[in-house]
Amino acid sequence: MSVNYGSKRVVTGAHYGLRDWLAQRVTGALMALFTVVVLVQVLFTSGPIGYEQWAGIFAAQWMKVLTFSVIIALLYHVWVGMRDIWMDYVKPVGVRLVLHVFTLVWLVGCAGWAFQVLWRL
Amino acid sequence: MTELTKKRPEFRNINAFKDLTTYRLPPAGWVSILHRASGALMFLLMPFIIWMFDTSLSSELSYGSFTAAFSAGIGFVPGWFVKLVVLALMWAYLHHFIAGVRHLYMDMTHSVTKEFGKSSAVVTLVLSIGLTVVLGAKLFGLY
Numbered sequence: 686m687s688v689n690y691g692s693k694r695v696v697t698g699a700h701y702g703l704r705d706w707l708a709q710r711v712t713g714a715l716m717a718l719f720t721v722v723v724l725v726q727v728l729f730t731s732g733p734i735g736y737e738q739w740a741g742i743f744a745a746q747w748m749k750v751l752t753f754s755v756i757i758a759l760l761y762h763v764w765v766g767m768r769d770i771w772m773d774y775v776k777p778v779g780v781r782l783v784l785h786v787f788t789l790v791w792l793v794g795c796a797g798w799a800f801q802v803l804w805r806l
Numbered sequence: 807m808t809e810l811t812k813k814r815p816e817f818r819n820i821n822a823f824k825d826l827t828t829y830r831l832p833p834a835g836w837v838s839i840l841h842r843a844s845g846a847l848m849f850l851l852m853p854f855i856i857w858m859f860d861t862s863l864s865s866e867l868s869y870g871s872f873t874a875a876f877s878a879g880i881g882f883v884p885g886w887f888v889k890l891v892v893l894a895l896m897w898a899y900l901h902h903f904i905a906g907v908r909h910l911y912m913d914m915t916h917s918v919t920k921e922f923g924k925s926s927a928v929v930t931l932v933l934s935i936g937l938t939v940v941l942g943a944k945l946f947g948l949y
Contacts, residue, residue: 710913713906720903736862736869743863763852766845788849795852802860 705765712758719755722748744806752803760796764788833927841905844898851895893942900941901934 726742727734743752767788775781820826831839848855861872871880876892879885908926912918917926943949 710910714910717903717907717910736866739869740863763845763849766842767849770842770846791849791852795856798853798856799859802856802863806863 708761709765712762715758716755716762719751722751740806743803749803749806753800756796756799756803760792763792767792832924833931834923837901837905837908837927837930840901844902844905847894847898848902851891854891855895889945893938893945896941896945897934897938900937901930904930904934 723742730738730742732738742748768785771781771784771788775784858872861868861875863869874880875885875888877885879888908930912922912926
């Protein structure tokens with residue numbers, strides 16, 4: 686059993702298994718639903734798809750709300766997944782910390798960019 | 807000396823080039839490691855994905871540069887390379903999606919037998935690679 690208190694506390698690892706396991710499934714299901722919703726709208730568009738049709742799909746308010754939630758879900762999903770990868774392969778705490786910070790900055794930056802795209806549509 | 811006291815082999819610091827190539831994975835193992843690899847690939851290419859999201863949606867003009875990236879290329883990157891990267895992303899998404907649905911299905915129905923693990927893994931691999939080939943042919947203008 687690893688020590689999770691006092692000065693000998695293990696400072697690596699997630700320590701919140703069930704919550705993240707469940708979050709990984711819920712966010713995954715939401716993204717799968719989003720994929721189907723986009724796919725259905727693309728397939729049921731009559732005629733060739735140009736800019737108008739493509740942007741029209743994301744311009745509807747309900748679609749913006751859904752896409753917004755999906756970006757948040759993606760953010761959390763990828764954070765859990767990438768943290769799992771770093772925890773499996775990278776053992777030195779310092780290197781792992783740097784990679785965790787990089788992952789967070791990368792993800793938050795990407796999410797911000799995606800929100801910006803959504804907002805001005 | 808009995809069998810128990812004999813020193814068991816210890817594996818430390820696995821050599822990615824020498825040892826990993828000798829691994830013989832069952833289908834479920836392939837689905838598992840490719841699930842991880844496809845996820846990591848999409849994480850690394852995320853700025854490119856959002857760039858596509860941005861240029862395809864922002865305006866008629868940017869939509870033009872989005873489609874031009876596939877034919878004429880973008881900057882010093884030729885169009886065929888853009889298509890190749892998108893093909894890799896398509897595979898990554900399809901594999902991650904199908905393997906993810908497999909995960910959810912197994913969790914919900916408690917389908918954790920060895921047989922189901924194998925058959926569903928084979929279905930995952932066939933579907934993801936098959937769909938990548940079909941959609942990839944469309945991407946490269948074969949039909």
